[in-house]
Amino acid sequence: MRKNFFNPPETYVDVLLAGTHLFPRMKKFFDATESLKKRLGSEVVRTDAEACFAASFDNTKLSFLPEAVIFPRDESDVETVLREANKNGVPVCVRGAGTGTTAAAAPVCGGWVISFAEWTQLEIDADAGTATVQPGVVTQKINDAAAAHGLFYPPDPASVKHCTIGGNIATNAGGLHAAKYGVTRDYVLALEGFLPTGEKVRWGGAVKKYVSGYNLRDLWIGSEGMLGVITRATLRLVPRPETKHTFLCAFADDASALRAAQDLSRERIVPSVCEFLDTVSVDCAERYSGKKFFEKTSAVLLVEVDGDAESVPAQAERVRAWARSRATAFRETSDAEEAESLWEVRRICSQSMFLLADSKLNEDVAVPAKNFVPLLEAMRNVTGETGLATPIFGHAADGNLHVHVMFHRDNEQERQAAQVAIRRVMETVVALDGVITGEHGIGLAKSPFLAIQHSSAEIAAMLAVKKALDPNDILGRGKMFTPFNVWDCVPVDVKLPWDKKKVAR
Numbered sequence: 001m002r003k004n005f006f007n008p009p010e011t012y013v014d015v016l017l018a019g020t021h022l023f024p025r026m027k028k029f030f031d032a033t034e035s036l037k038k039r040l041g042s043e044v045v046r047t048d049a050e051a052c053f054a055a056s057f058d059n060t061k062l063s064f065l066p067e068a069v070i071f072p073r074d075e076s077d078v079e080t081v082l083r084e085a086n087k088n089g090v091p092v093c094v095r096g097a098g099t100g101t102t103a104a105a106a107p108v109c110g111g112w113v114i115s116f117a118e119w120t121q122l123e124i125d126a127d128a129g130t131a132t133v134q135p136g137v138v139t140q141k142i143n144d145a146a147a148a149h150g151l152f153y154p155p156d157p158a159s160v161k162h163c164t165i166g167g168n169i170a171t172n173a174g175g176l177h178a179a180k181y182g183v184t185r186d187y188v189l190a191l192e193g194f195l196p197t198g199e200k201v202r203w204g205g206a207v208k209k210y211v212s213g214y215n216l217r218d219l220w221i222g223s224e225g226m227l228g229v230i231t232r233a234t235l236r237l238v239p240r241p242e243t244k245h246t247f248l249c250a251f252a253d254d255a256s257a258l259r260a261a262q263d264l265s266r267e268r269i270v271p272s273v274c275e276f277l278d279t280v281s282v283d284c285a286e287r288y289s290g291k292k293f294f295e296k297t298s299a300v301l302l303v304e305v306d307g308d309a310e311s312v313p314a315q316a317e318r319v320r321a322w323a324r325s326r327a328t329a330f331r332e333t334s335d336a337e338e339a340e341s342l343w344e345v346r347r348i349c350s351q352s353m354f355l356l357a358d359s360k361l362n363e364d365v366a367v368p369a370k371n372f373v374p375l376l377e378a379m380r381n382v383t384g385e386t387g388l389a390t391p392i393f394g395h396a397a398d399g400n401l402h403v404h405v406m407f408h409r410d411n412e413q414e415r416q417a418a419q420v421a422i423r424r425v426m427e428t429v430v431a432l433d434g435v436i437t438g439e440h441g442i443g444l445a446k447s448p449f450l451a452i453q454h455s456s457a458e459i460a461a462m463l464a465v466k467k468a469l470d471p472n473d474i475l476g477r478g479k480m481f482t483p484f485n486v487w488d489c490v491p492v493d494v495k496l497p498w499d500k501k502k503v504a505r
């Protein structure tokens, strides 16, 4: 039976039938949970199947059941949970909205999940150009609140309507506007929260310059909830762009589109958006929508420039000149509604890929612009050798191209080919001076590849930091440093709020 996110299983037996993984339940964890429940109350410490199941997985749908989900009322609850966890050796996972794509928020070793879903306070200081937020604020809401003051919070992961700022900071999330505006790290001024051992700390401040002591604020950003629990953040806001101009450009082939993207910086064009879609992705989007975006199905670049009303026409003229000399065709507009029709191909390409197979590995790799074409060639070789489709789309201006390997989950040969292919992709990316993850992080899903990216000295340094801040290995136990084979797990069959309808082949 298909289980809905809002209609979870009733009992642990149901949970097991739903395919979740139950960490061997330890009496020690059980006793510690009962004692915590007595201390904080059963509204704060929930052990019912509904709460535990909902907190057992993220967007990967790899489910691991915790002992309890904690909904802290205040900071003192957070401190109590961490101190009790350290006393009893109980692992703790921190959870935002669970949109993560690496199982970083999944309690793979059981234990307790701290959920910040109800921590949604948000305050804008328009004079200072800052937002002070609790970790459970949904990212889109920060931007909506900033807009009322003519301000802008630029980091906009595609999950912006669902994900939380706590999760964004812990993964250093990027988004479509990273090309011009940067990623989450570029907007975090100060963080407050707790060390894994339960001491309250504050890193950074609401000032532009801050060089007192080691920069542990930046160490927390992107540390995937393994070095501290964020309970408050002060974010920098920037003036809201007044207007934008959008171009959709078609190219003779995939490599020409990628070379044209490289040329943008040579032409001193700083687009706010530059999204690449290869011919396979565009073909899927055209079949899915029943529309032709250009006369001939071609690789495209979606390029946008933004700013004030005076500067945007001049920027648009530069893009026009760039497009005239490189694209086979292009469309452009400064009208917001028309721009939506140019964006359509990008908005639908992800779900339309299921025309190729029922399962997709989406790898958020990044390589320097000079290596875009070698990466493309490597992906085409993977297709040649395995027969699996490898569509590519993503953020060309910052090198964060999302490469995909499509396969049929029930076809053992394809499953095995996909596993081999993905390791090859990781090795290739590192050989091309790139990184195995540009925005999603390591979590469980990419843990087998950490040693491809980093030397043993680098990993030892990271482990030394982890050990110093979290001597009992409480936060995010089992993640990042312990290679985990996701192929041993079957994802649970649930529909999440952000899931789009899959298409039939």
Ligand SMILES: Cc1cc2nc3c(=O)[nH]c(=O)nc-3n(C[C@H](O)[C@H](O)[C@H](O)COP(=O)(O)OP(=O)(O)OC[C@H]3O[C@@H](n4cnc5c(N)ncnc54)[C@H](O)[C@@H]3O)c2cc1C
Residues within 6 Å of the ligand: 058, 059, 093, 094, 095, 096, 097, 098, 099, 100, 101, 104, 105, 116, 135, 156, 157, 158, 159, 162, 163, 164, 165, 166, 167, 168, 169, 170, 171, 172, 173, 174, 175, 176, 224, 225, 226, 228, 229, 230, 231, 439, 440, 498
């Ligand atoms: C449809 C879709 C599109 C996406 N597009 C993008 C994209 O464009 N760019 C991008 O970067 N990502 C993207 N993602 C991935 C995901 O949305 C991001 O990683 C996001 O930052 C996770 O936020 P969350 O609130 O869901 O965190 P969760 O998934 O709940 O947790 C993610 C990590 O953050 C930690 N964490 C959460 N809250 C805290 C806290 N208060 N203190 C300490 N640690 C904490 C967790 O322990 C975990 O390690 C996408 C996901 C989906 C489903």
